[in-house]
Amino acid sequence: MKSAQSRIKSISNAKYGYLFIIPFVLVYLIFHFYPTIYTTVLGFTDCKGLNNTEWNLLKGNIFANYQSILQNKSFQTAVKNTIVIWIMNFIPQITLAMLLTAWFTARRITVKGQGIFKVIFYMPNIITAATIAILFHALFSYPTGPVNDLLTKRLGILEGSYNFFISKTASKIIVAFIQFWTWYGYTMIILISGVLGINPDIYEAADIDGANGVQIFFRITIPNLKTVLLFTLVTSLIGGLNMFDIPKLYLNGGPDNSTKTASVFIYEQAFSGKYLYNRASAASMLMFIVIAICSAILFYLMRDKDAAALAKLKKQERKAAAQRAKSQSWR
Amino acid sequence: MAKTNYDEPKSAKGPLFYGYKVFQYVFLIFLAVMSLLPFVIMIINATRSRSQIESHAISLIPGTNLATNWKVFTGKSFNVTTGFINSFIVSTGATICSVYFSTMTAFAIVAYDWKFKKAFFAFIMAVLMIPPQVTSIGMYQFMYSIGMTNKLFALIVPAVAAPSTVFFMRQYMSGALPMEILQSARIDGAGEFRIFNQIALPMMKPAMATQAIFAFVSSWNNLFLPLILLTDKKKFTMPIMVSQLNGDIYKTEYGAVYLGLTLTVLPLFVIYFLLSKYIIAGVALGGVKE
Structure with a gap:
């Protein structure tokens, strides 16, 4: 009924709908869509050299930039690093976020002071990533950084200072840790709000049936949280694929490329050395394709299931009505 | 009314229950320290001298070198x-x-x-x-x-x-x-x-x-x-x-680096601690549809 009402009201106002989206559409076309197309085109050209804006389409093999990027050892390493660092950050992150969610939403054994814990756990997420990268660089510095001070003089775990910056493994772990540390609070809040959205009747029924806290968490909370968990997974993956600030500023992708991510690689190709805009564009488009696939999954997950079902139902009704009308006119 | 019935097991608090509680809070406090400590070190070291930081980079006692650090910090091209x-x-x-x-x-x-x-x-x-x-x-x-x-x-x-x-x-x-x-x-x-x-x-x-x-x-x-x-x-x-701040210009002047970092996050700290309630509510809203 509501839709019928609004339809009557707004027929004469349809033009304002178009009018009000003009600023968005214009700015989107100029500053977002055009650069996307431009990047795509540049991937097929010979455009390189500082601030060079003249280019020609490649003659012969038009995919030459893509081929050279895919064969580039440094790019392969960067993609591998991106995935490894993302997994090293995501698994502990989601595990801890789930544990905290279970604690903070438990109804029998409640945690006091939840509010303040949430505020503290989320805080690193809001602080400039650039600042955090430099801060951790200072914290892990050799030989007299705070972490080394703690490990040697304060706790006496190590005899001498450890140089975190020359170890490939340590560097990867630290970058992954920073990512984990900045994001677990965010993931926790998303999961908690997901749990609060679950119908409380289900929990009450479980209580009556005498289920314990662990059973409730694994048999009710997790199955009902599937969509939210997938949302977290996909958004985190997209963010992880674009990891730039922390690996770039913590050790500039080093040591020996061990923390170089795909975004750092693209930045280095395009804005340093030989300024290979064309190859950087090709690499960007490869990332773009991967992200578009991830987005598509998310889009599918978040689509309005109820609205889609309703539209389908209405369509069927209309068809049936048309059929009835048809058969009546036949008669 | 009926609720008191479900809550009855709760009153049977054995040592296991208290052990669980203690573990829970110790773990939460550990996480809270993990989130806060880097910033605490940053702020305290911003007030300490270069030699103090070099001998002991972790300290919970502020120094008196804020003015000197400020001079070093602003003395460069920053x-x-x-x-x-x-x-x-x-x-x-x-x-x-x-x-x-x-x-x-x-x-x-x-x-x-x-x-x-x-x-x-x-x-x-x-x-x-x-x-x-x-x-x-x-x-x-x-x-x-x-x-x-x-x-x-x-x-x-x-x-x-x-x-x-x-x-x-x-x-x-x-x-x-x-x-x-x-x-x-x-x-x-x-x-x-x-x-x-x-x-x-x-x-x-x-x-x-x-x-x-x-x-x-x-x-x-x-x-x-x-x-x-x-x-x-x-x-x-x-x-x-x-x-x-990572570059050569501040090489070993850690006091000045920490001070610079502190200055850059100060406005965010203020915004966050004033508005954290709304920010966290906003995150929760943004994550799930409806």
């Missing part, structure tokens, strides 16, 4: 005031643009019926997750060819089209904007533009405030685009300035 002003201009401009125009776009989707409305909203959802980084090369080349590099303007205007803000505002608006009020304003002879500015906007204030906080913080923290678009030192934003 102009923190310029960074602040630039970041402030960019973040404020981008926030106003994105919140105002996103609300307007969402209003067009919610308040009117037009032919391509569904397709338009589907498009917004499709581009929601595309990060600006992957199209940065084209962005840079385009900005360079129209002479927009080194202009703060170039970081503000693109904010007019912010799909995620539109998405959020649309979700909020479709539940909170009564069409009857708009209709009665129409009968009173108000124009559509006036209806939006004087009736719809004030009703959207809570959602706009949440989005404004996020837009401001993400613009303030943005490193990638400013890094490629700005090469003139006078135009540098805060995160670019921060990235220079």
Whole structure:
């Protein structure tokens, strides 16, 4: 009924709908869509050299930039690093976020002071990533950084200072840790709000049936949280694929490329050395394709299931009505 | 009434229960320390001298070297005031643009019926997750060819089209904007533009405030685009300035580095601890649909 009402009201106002989206559409076309197309085109050209804006389409093999990027050892390493660092950050992150969610939403054994814990756990997420990268660089510095001070003089775990910056493994772990540390609070809040959205009747029924806290968490909370968990997974993956600030500023992708991510690689190709805009564009488009696939999954997950079902139902009704009308006119 | 029945097992608190409780709080406090300690070290070391930091880099007792560190910090080419002003201009401009125009776009989707409305909203959802980084090369080349590099303007205007803000505002608006009020304003002879500015906007204030906080913080923290678009030192934003703290100019002057880092996060600390309630509520809202 509501839709019928609004339809009557707004027929004469349809033009304002178009009018009000003009600023968005214009700015989107100029500053977002055009650069996307431009990047795509540049991937097929010979455009390189500082601030060079003249280019020609490649003659012969038009995919030459893509081929050279895919064969580039440094790019392969960067993609591998991106995935490894993302997994090293995501698994502990989601595990801890789930544990905290279970604690903070438990109804029998409640945690006091939840509010303040949430505020503290989320805080690193809001602080400039650039600042955090430099801060951790200072914290892990050799030989007299705070972490080394703690490990040697304060706790006496190590005899001498450890140089975190020359170890490939340590560097990867630290970058992954920073990512984990900045994001677990965010993931926790998303999961908690997901749990609060679950119908409380289900929990009450479980209580009556005498289920314990662990059973409730694994048999009710997790199955009902599937969509939210997938949302977290996909958004985190997209963010992880674009990891730039922390690996770039913590050790500039080093040591020996061990923390170089795909975004750092693209930045280095395009804005340093030989300024290979064309190859950087090709690499960007490869990332773009991967992200578009991830987005598509998310889009599918978040689509309005109820609205889609309703539209389908209405369509069927209309068809049936048309059929009835048809058969009546036949008669 | 019935509730007391379920709660009865709770009164049977054995040593196991207390052990569990203790473990829980110890773990939570450990996490809280993990989140806070790096910032505590940063702030305390900003007040300590170079030799103090070199002998013991961890200390919970503040030093008396703040003034000296400030001198060392400002004595180099690092102009923190310029960074602040630039970041402030960019973040404020981008926030106003994105919140105002996103609300307007969402209003067009919610308040009117037009032919391509569904397709338009589907498009917004499709581009929601595309990060600006992957199209940065084209962005840079385009900005360079129209002479927009080194202009703060170039970081503000693109904010007019912010799909995620539109998405959020649309979700909020479709539940909170009564069409009857708009209709009665129409009968009173108000124009559509006036209806939006004087009736719809004030009703959207809570959602706009949440989005404004996020837009401001993400613009303030943005490193990638400013890094490629700005090469003139006078135009540098805060995160670019921060990235220079790692360079040779402050080599062993850790006190000055910590002070610089502290200064860059101070405004964020203030915003966060004043508005944390709204920020966390906003995160929770943004994550799940409905």
